[in-house]
Amino acid sequence: MARAWHLERRPQGMPVAGDFALRDIAVAPLDDGQVRVRNLWLSVDPYMRGRMNDVKSYAAPFALGEPMTGGAVGEVIESRADGLSPGDRVVHMAGWRDEAVIAARDAQRLPPLDAPPQAFLGQLGMPGMTAYFGLLRVAEARPGDTVFVSAAAGAVGSTVVQIARAHGMTVIGSAGGAGKCDWVRSLGADHVIDYKSGDSIVRQLAAAAPQGIDVYFDNVGGDHLDAAFATAREGARFAICGMIDIYNTGAPTQLRYIARTIAARIRIQGFLVSDWLSHAPDFYRDMGELLAKGALRREETVVEGLEAMPDAFLGLFSGANRGKMLVKV
Template sequence: MALVWHTARRPSGELQDDDFALRDVPDLPLGEGEVRVRNTWLSVDPYVRGMLDDEGSYMPTMPLGSQVPGGAVGAVVESRDAGLPVGTRVLHDYGWRDSAALSAAQCRPIGPDEMPPQRFLGHLGMPGQTAYFGLLEVLEPRAGEVLFVSAAAGAVGTAVVQIARIKGLHVIASAGGSDKCALLKELGADVVIDRKAPGTMREKLAAAAPEGIDLYFDNVGGDHLDAALESARIGAKFSLCGMISGYGKGGVLELPDPMRLVVRQIRMRGFTAPEFEARRSLFEKDMLEWVLAGRMRSPETVLDGLGAMPEGLRAVLRGDNMGKLLIRL
């Protein structure tokens, strides 16, 4: 039997445990070219919140009663594929469960062996890929430019801050709370903004960037996006990665005074990580090099046990995590 989280009802307000149901799914015999993977680490990602609503998000809505998807790493425990023998460590998208039967094509072997496997759910995986392309390809930064990045102490944000430092940018990073701000300083941010400290985001960003910003990497939307528009220099570039301040709130997200885009000649581009899939090897090479050279620290917040998945999702939406939020099985 595999234990698998399913959607049980559409959430209303804050997520409840009953919005999900943990159910047994029988293990079917493997077909040719399939493997069974015992998951060891599961990823908790904000995009799942959007999939729970009828409106969906940048990921499609999940029908009620369906199995919740998500990144996972684990080890092959049974194999009918010569390329993936028992013991191979793999990354795949069948998380929110303790084991999965998959075709070999749905699994990506991970290495080197000395690398902790959960890194492939963070900086060496989807969040790292998001940061890499969202910063380097969407914003095309030049050394010395001023970058503002929001939700900077999270999985994507900690990668953005460190890649930006490697590329010689001046980094202004926002997060919630003094511990997170201290972490961001350690990771190389030049200036930090505590979003929970008194004052508006407009005031705080104006003080942090008196000459304005050239680049904005948006993970939050709302008042952070508004402040970035207010502080943008002529010709600034914005990379829209996500807008977590609006997740689960219902209604339409609004952008006040879009005329600022015209007046400041701002180039704004939304993106999703999969659109860069064809060039993933570029990211993997650079990121692995930076991680192995100690240039990329990967903070983690870990909860234990499959039962913690709904709480993990609530925690990431509340902002309890420093770095990548992971579930250890």
């Protein structure tokens, strides 16, 4: 019998254990064009918090009492579809469970890169694509730019740091605590801000970038976004990827320095990685080259067992992860 996590009730603020339930699900027979996948690795990502609310957004909310979904890597164990056979490793979106029956068109065979399968849920998957396209296409970052990235010890932010360094940019990362700051520095960041130090982020960023920043890659919102406005150079570009600071509170970000948008002619653009999926071959080509050169490093925080999925998810909001948070089924 397969098992899947279900959303039992809409969280109020920070989710709690009672918002989720692990239940058996029927093992359905395959129709033509479908495959059965045994999941090996499950992804937990901050955007999933928004799908727990019953609000209109870019992704439909999770339905109460129904299995949840998310990124997963698994092995095909049964197939009634051309092009996929038992033993094939695939990435798909029927996560939060140990087994899934999905249409073959919704499963992509892992790209032929020299990396373990779970990497395609992190640096070589959606988070990596988010970093790549957000930095190079949305923010149009170029050699010589000074780039500020928040949550630089996370899956997206740590990849932004490395791509920016590989393209000849000066990189300032923000992370929480000495250990994470040291790791971000080891990835090539020129300066690292410890947002848990008690010192003002504005003051720390101004000291790290006395001439200002050209690009801000936002994963956090809040005081980090304020600091980016305060230190932006003329013509700065902000790529707004996420605002984890407000996902559980709903409180608006304080925009004390937003008036600088006018004088500095700041361009602010939100984006979704799905906007760029048609350009995925560019991502795999360029990241494959960096991987072959040894210019990419990654770290994964692995939680064992399907039963621990909610705990891994909640860990994202307390800074429990360094690099990509994963559940090994």
